[in-house]
Amino acid sequence: MKALVFKGPGQKELADCPKPVITQPTDAIVKMVKSTICGTDLHILKGDVPAVTPGRILGHEGIGIVEEIGSAVSNFKKGEKVLISCVTSCGKCDNCKKQLYAHCTDGGWILGHLIDGTQAEYVRIPHADNSLYHLKNDVDEEGAVMLSDILPTGFEIGVLNGKVNPGDTVAIIGAGPVGFAALLTAQFFAPAKIIMVDLDQQRLELSRGFGATDLVNSSDGNVIENIKKIAGPEGVDVAIEAVGIPATFDICQKILKPGAHLANVGVHGKPVELHIEELWIRNVTITTGLVCTSTTPMLLKNVESKRLKPEKLVSHRFDFADMMQAYEVFGNAAREKAMKVIINFN
Ligand SMILES: [Zn+2]
Ligand SMILES: [Zn+2]
Incomplete structure (x- = not known):
């Protein structure tokens, strides 16, 4: 599969990578439908986030279709449309029980950071039952992408x-x-x-x-x-x-x-x-704080009812094949009059 890979500070490449596989029974593999680029990805590319090592697939936002589930996943089935949360959480540790999902002892913000992320044709989502949300077919897909992180x-x-x-x-x-x-x-x-x-x-x-x-x-x-x-x-x-x-x-x-x-x-x-x-x-x-995504279900209801229309934040759209150009535009937001860019997978 194709993926946007961090190659060290200032360097990235749209490269061929192996398709992810289920490694834990709580994992799901999601086929990406839409993703986006975050200001945090630009920080990583500048070298501001040293925990991200060369070879890492970037991205922590997006929506997709469940391709495969591990044996312990009970909330999701193959073929279902899902919203991917930027925060992965087990739902069981002390911090998760306080809804401090950002500080899950077996998760937190790991996608496109400590594990491979969503700027790829497929992504592995650990603790899928807690880290994915069902997406109804009539929900605006671009608006839903805004629910992964920024909203x-x-x-x-x-x-x-x-x-x-x-x-x-x-x-x-x-x-x-x-x-x-x-x-x-x-x-x-x-x-x-x-x-x-x-x-x-x-x-x-x-x-x-x-x-x-x-x-x-x-x-x-x-x-x-x-x-x-x-x-x-x-x-x-x-x-x-x-x-x-x-x-x-x-x-x-x-x-x-x-x-x-x-x-x-x-x-x-x-x-x-x-x-x-x-x-x-x-x-x-x-x-201060790092997002816990504990309000995602509430925000999703407001996007479903169109009370909230975060899709208005989308300024540019690109095919995944043009990912390098998408970074160029998002990285020069003022010049390009860019706000959020949507990446479409086919
Ligand atoms: Zn982000
Ligand atoms: Zn946890």
């Missing part, structure tokens, strides 16, 4: 950790796919204002159509002031950090009103300066 990430780590409430003023720093996922799902809780903050005016304008009430372009140097002009002098109720660099974390910690929540979603590679000397007196809460 639960924006919702759980941004919106739920940030404790968004009706009437709140929410600032989302970073108008990328995960920032947009937070923007879409924050609206479950009816905040009064959602301020989108980014350097890219095009993405900001786009966010209006997804429910942003106010836009702040952070390129002019007065970002804190401009957010407070909208939120009020005390700041916002919830700041969602969806970039993962010191500058954007810093914006978040400077716009918190007393009692506010700062929900960090961004993947950070460098330390940040925490202004505890300003924050200690403000009764604020700072949260």
Whole structure:
């Protein structure tokens, strides 16, 4: 089969690889139908995630058809359409029992990281009963792909950790796919204002159509002031950090009103300066996290009913044979006006 293989920092190849086989009775083999590329895949390609070794097939998102199941798989049958969760979980360990699936002692985020992933014609899914979801035939397939990772990430780590409430003023720093996922799902809780903050005016304008009430372009140097002009002098109720660099974390910690929540979603590679000397007196809460995908079934219901339409995030579509070009476009998102790219398998 063909697969997108990581060959070391800066190198990747669409290569011929052996088709995966069942190695544990709890495994399933899934024939991919649609996949996508994540910002995390770009981090891996830069060499930021040293746990990913050369030869690894990338990808942790997508939908497919069950091709084969191990003898202990009871929830799924050959031929069923499934959503693949970016997080693999056994459902039995201490962390799984607390719904901390990201920290499953025999799973977590392993796909396209510690084991071969979904940017391939076939993928092996360990603990299939807990790591796959049934997909009805009438569910928008592109929307479903957004449920593998970005929707639960924006919702759980941004919106739920940030404790968004009706009437709140929410600032989302970073108008990328995960920032947009937070923007879409924050609206479950009816905040009064959602301020989108980014350097890219095009993405900001786009966010209006997804429910942003106010836009702040952070390129002019007065970002804190401009957010407070909208939120009020005390700041916002919830700041969602969806970039993962010191500058954007810093914006978040400077716009918190007393009692506010700062929900960090961004993947950070460098330390940040925490202004505890300003924050200690403000009764604020700072949260971090890796998505647990415990809300995927709830989000899937909202996609099924079309209350949530994450397929609007798809900007480009490619055949799997053109995977290298898909990376080129996604890797130059601003220039290419790319948000999420869909990869179609035949
Ligand atoms: Zn991802
Ligand atoms: Zn577990």
